[in-house]
Amino acid sequence: MSEKPKLAVYWGASCGGCEIALLDLHEKLLDLDAAMDFVFCPCLLDSKKKDLEAFSDGSIAVTLFNGALRTEENVEMAHLLRRKSKLLVAFGSCATGGGVPALANFTSREALLTTIYRDNPSVDNPQGIIPQYSTAVAEGMLLLTPLLARVKHLAREVAVDYFVPGCPPEPHQIWRVIETLLSGELPSAGSTIGCGELTVCDECQRTKEEKRITAFRRNYEFYPEPTVCLLEQGLLCMGIATRSGCGAPCTTANMPCTGCYGAPDGEDDQGAKMVAALGSVMDIGDTAHLSEDAIAEKVAAFLESIPDYAGQFYKYTLARSLLGGRAGR
Amino acid sequence: MTAESCFEPKIIGFLCNWCSYAGADKAGGMQVAYPPNVHIIRVMCSGRVDPQFILSAFAKGADGVVILACHPGECHYKEGNCRALQRHRMLVLLLEPFGIAAERCRLDYVSAGEGAKYRRVITEMVESVRKLGPLAVACGE
C-alpha cells in the first residue's frame, strides 16, 4: 500500500475554533482519515514539535495553519512548518488577515500588557506585576516566548500557497479545499480558496431594495425584521463588503454579518470598502437650504451612533489591511 | 536646522475635474503663490474617490490627503460630493485609532472660479501637516 499524503494542522495565536470547524466535518472525518495521514495537530493529537522536526523537509503534503503570529514561538513554528510542508495553507481569518488578535495593532505591545495585567477594572494586581520574558526562580530560569511588536498574518512571515478565509471556515468549504488539494489539479498559487467570488449579499436570502438609511442602529437596540436586508434596517451588516462562501449563516440567524470572510475578491481593504458602501446609502435628509458647515454637522451627528468604526470594520483583517495598524505618528 | 524644519510634507490631492481642478488652474492663471507640496490627481467627481485610494496614499508614504469637491448642490453627478462628504467624515473616524489625525485628511469645496480659496486651502493643509510631522504607517514595518 502506498503511503497516504500527510496532513498537519497547527495553531498560532488562535482560539481553537478552526480545529473545531475541522471536527465539524463529522462523518467526512473518516473520509479524511482514509485519504490522508493526520500526523501533527497539538490541539487534537498527542504530537510534539520534535515529531514534526523528525519529518524530512517537504514531506508533509498539506499544512493548515490557523491563528495569527503574536509571539516569536508562532513565527518559529511558521518557518518550521513551511520547511516541512509542500503546501502551506493560511487557514481561517487569523492566519489570512490577522483576525481578532490583530486588533491589538491599534495599540502598542506595552499598552496591551499594562491594560491586561494592570488597568482593566476586573484586575486584582496590587503590585502591578507584568509578565516578564525571563524570570529567575530558585529552580532556575523561567522563560516565556516574547511577544512580537505587532501581530502579523502568516504571509507576512513565510510564503503561503493558499488562503482559506473564515472565522472559522465553514465545514462544507473545508471539505472542498481538501478535495481540491488532493485532486492534484491545484488552483493558481497564492489564491484564496474555499470561498466564493462575490459578496455575502449574493448568498443572503433577505429581500433587498433601494438602500436609504436614515440612522445607524446597533444590535441591542431592536429585534430586526427577519426577511428584510439588515443594512436597510440600519444595522452595519458587513455582507456588502465581505467575500461570499459562508452561505450567510449569520444573516439567516437574524444577526448582521461581521465580515469574517474578509474583503471581496480584488479588494485590498475591507474597512475602506465598508466606508465606501455606507457613505453612499446614508440619508441625512434635505440639505438644500443648509450651509456647508451645517451639512457637515448633520453628517457628523448621523455618524455619532457608532462608537468604533475601525474595530468593527477591521475585526478580521487589520494585519492585512492597507495601513496595518496604529501609525508611528 | 532641526529635522522638523526641513520636513516637506508630501500631500496627495484628489481634485474634481469640474470645479477644483479648474480652481487650481485659476490659481495658476492668477499667478498666486502656494506651496508645491500637493501632488494632484484629477478625478471626474469627488464621489469617484474610493476610500481605498486614500488609505493607499497613506500606505505609500503620503503625509496628508486632500479631497476637493464641487460646492453642495453643484456636483455634476448630483450627489457625488455628498457621498464624498459622508465617506470622508466616516473615514476620519476610522483613521483615528490608526493614529492618523483628522488634519491629515481634509475635504473642502473649491469651485472653478475660486483660485484664491484654492490657494488658502492648500496653504492651510500644508502648514497643518507640517506641524504634525511625517507619518510612519504601520504596514511598512
Ligand code: FES
Ligand atoms: S462633479 Fe465635482 S464633485 Fe461631483
